[in-house]
Amino acid sequence: MKVVVCTKQTPSTTAVFSVNNGAVSWEDSGGKPNVVNPWDEYAVEEAIRVKENHGASQAIALTMGTPDSQEALKTCLAMGCDEAILVSDPSFAGSDTLGTARILAAALEKIDGAKVVIFGKQAIDGDTGLTPVQVARKLGWTPVTYVSAIKEIKGHTITLERLLEDGKETVTTDLPVVISVVKEINEPRYPSFMGIRKANRATIPTWSAADLNISGGVGAGASQADWSHVYAIPAREGSVEIIEGDSVEEKVAALVDKLFEEKVI
Amino acid sequence: MSAVWVWVENRGGEIIAVGKEAIGAARMVADELGEDLVGIVFGHNVAGIATAAFDLGCDEVIGCDDETLDKSRIEAVGPLLVAQIQEHEPAAFIIGGSTRGRDVAAWVAADLDLGVVTDAVALEVDGDVVKATRPVYAGKLLATAFTKGSTQIVTLRSRAFPQAESTGNSGSADWIDAVVDEDDIPTKVVGFEGKGNTVSLTDASIIVSGGRGVGGPEGFEPVRELAGVLGAAVGASRAAVDAGWIPYDHQVGQTGKTVSPDLYIANGISGAIQHQAGMRTSKIIVAINKDGEAPIFKLAHYGIVDDLFKVLPALTAEFKKRL
Ligand SMILES: Cc1cc2nc3c(=O)[nH]c(=O)nc-3n(C[C@H](O)[C@H](O)[C@H](O)COP(=O)(O)OP(=O)(O)OC[C@H]3O[C@@H](n4cnc5c(N)ncnc54)[C@H](O)[C@@H]3O)c2cc1C
Numbered sequence A: 001m002k003v004v005v006c007t008k009q010t011p012s013t014t015a016v017f018s019v020n021n022g023a024v025s026w027e028d029s030g031g032k033p034n035v036v037n038p039w040d041e042y043a044v045e046e047a048i049r050v051k052e053n054h055g056a057s058q059a060i061a062l063t064m065g066t067p068d069s070q071e072a073l074k075t076c077l078a079m080g081c082d083e084a085i086l087v088s089d090p091s092f093a094g095s096d097t098l099g100t101a102r103i104l105a106a107a108l109e110k111i112d113g114a115k116v117v118i119f120g121k122q123a124i125d126g127d128t129g130l131t132p133v134q135v136a137r138k139l140g141w142t143p144v145t146y147v148s149a150i151k152e153i154k155g156h157t158i159t160l161e162r163l164l165e166d167g168k169e170t171v172t173t174d175l176p177v178v179i180s181v182v183k184e185i186n187e188p189r190y191p192s193f194m195g196i197r198k199a200n201r202a203t204i205p206t207w208s209a210a211d212l213n214i215s216g217g218v219g220a221g222a223s224q225a226d227w228s229h230v231y232a233i234p235a236r237e238g239s240v241e242i243i244e245g246d247s248v249e250e251k252v253a254a255l256v257d258k259l260f261e262e263k264v265i
Numbered sequence B: 001m002s003a004v005w006v007w008v009e010n011r012g013g014e015i016i017a018v019g020k021e022a023i024g025a026a027r028m029v030a031d032e033l034g035e036d037l038v039g040i041v042f043g044h045n046v047a048g049i050a051t052a053a054f055d056l057g058c059d060e061v062i063g064c065d066d067e068t069l070d071k072s073r074i075e076a077v078g079p080l081l082v083a084q085i086q087e088h089e090p091a092a093f094i095i096g097g098s099t100r101g102r103d104v105a106a107w108v109a110a111d112l113d114l115g116v117v118t119d120a121v122a123l124e125v126d127g128d129v130v131k132a133t134r135p136v137y138a139g140k141l142l143a144t145a146f147t148k149g150s151t152q153i154v155t156l157r158s159r160a161f162p163q164a165e166s167t168g169n170s171g172s173a174d175w176i177d178a179v180v181d182e183d184d185i186p187t188k189v190v191g192f193e194g195k196g197n198t199v200s201l202t203d204a205s206i207i208v209s210g211g212r213g214v215g216g217p218e219g220f221e222p223v224r225e226l227a228g229v230l231g232a233a234v235g236a237s238r239a240a241v242d243a244g245w246i247p248y249d250h251q252v253g254q255t256g257k258t259v260s261p262d263l264y265i266a267n268g269i270s271g272a273i274q275h276q277a278g279m280r281t282s283k284i285i286v287a288i289n290k291d292g293e294a295p296i297f298k299l300a301h302y303g304i305v306d307d308l309f310k311v312l313p314a315l316t317a318e319f320k321k322r323l
């Protein structure tokens, strides 16, 4: 049994965005504008743990993205993944989640023995959270989302805990399975010194469209969603009103007046 | 053109908050398109839910009452919805963006090769097209997006739309049969541990939050007291969560919960960009911080520059007097 983690390279959380003629770009003063999608760090950690604790033979990291997404995959190798695969082709640019799902599903079909595929709960750029279930549908596997614990993998059965708005649900299902994980599941490890050295020496194979048996359309032309109108958040009208007063009591009384006027109490 | 559909998410015999918000938003879309609104009511023992869906403004209800639908498992819900959408080809399908709602949108879109716009905070109708405004890049930018397929699927951010209200409307639902047998559903729900009745952050209309400025676990006491008086939920910055002062479920921000309450009171929170990502769509933001230069004041509508340990107890006392 192999475990695969699907991870995306996204802008860092401190990136500052600008939009020019509809084109989005970003910079990061820390000099690292792109990172492993923060939600996917939990997925990478969990994949490594499935290998360590549940007997998977290999943990493999898989990314669909531009060639520079290799950087994110190196982080996965440094953390402890055994292999990383980049799926990249100019024709993939502009895919929506469904196009992405078709590509990832085709790549997963090529990985012999993959039984558990782990996703983050969402990517912090598009923030859709659709991809895990859509990959599962394209593979015909069972999706289980918002997983907060992998309790047991026994034969062909996996027991999972999910974190939903109203509580924790425990489910069992059959392998192969596609899961998405939430932050509660673990504490991601830092890359080790040895891991970083290994990652730097690794050559990451790239699979192109020609290497895959993709069914259905991919890329901008096949996208079913139009996102072209992206813009900066209009500045909030007016500036903050700092409540002044001679005493704390006076200030809070004035604030409470305002909040009643705003009808938010 | 054909009808607008809405996912009537229900649990424990009631339509949950995002379900009511979805009905309200979908009613507006249906009216603009000049179409009927069809409520989709799936579950077990849901006759009352169908009645409630009519009352909240649905013109028609397609219902399925079956044991397999009891726990909202996507493998039971998905195929039935896909079959219904193929048969009726609704113009739009509006879904509240809960965890289960997102799964529904993803499944249906994957099987029918449709697009989805997730996390809408505003909707408008332009000709036949439903255009949704939604935050992208963790709320740092906005996009106006739409889908191209025959059925336009949109999920809504919690609390971004007002809940539908009682209209007095009634009707009889069109009850259909489930299409998947229990034996063909691999996933079994073997346990559920409810959260009890603490106010959940995403549903709360008021949130009182604490950050590093509260200084320690006991610093959340005055935060909780104010929240108690206001019937509010308690939020936190990541700094407070990482310090172990409060559990992660309370974290607001890019790697925590995204919230849109009517009132967000930030105490001892500097307003880092990642914190803003989770709370900037709040209607009224109040910041209490002893540093008048803290970035949170750029976002806040009202601010008090002072020690939170003085302000919070005074605020609690003032509300106790006036509520
Ligand atoms: C990948 C990543 C993801 C992140 N995700 C999130 C997230 O989801 N949510 C989040 O919140 N952060 C997140 N962060 C962290 C974020 O960058 C900030 O570090 C964090 O929000 C700071 O929390 P804070 O405002 O409580 O603390 P600080 O920035 O230390 O601010 C404390 C504030 O309290 C004020 N203060 C102190 N004492 C008092 C007093 N007695 N009375 C009044 N005011 C007082 C100070 O003036 C200061 O402004 C993330 C960071 C990274 C790298």
Ligand SMILES: Nc1ncnc2c1ncn2[C@@H]1O[C@H](COP(=O)(O)O)[C@@H](O)[C@H]1O
Pocket (backbone or CB within 6 Å): A006, A007, A008, A037, A039, A040, A043, A062, A063, A064, A065, A097, A100, A104, A118, A119, A120, A121, A122, A123, A124, A126, A127, A128, A129, A130, A131, A132
């Ligand atoms: N291009 C991609 N390559 C690999 N994994 C991806 C890609 N896009 C999304 N994912 C995975 O799908 C999850 C949900 O992404 P999204 O649906 O875009 O919010 C992410 O957390 C990743 O685990």
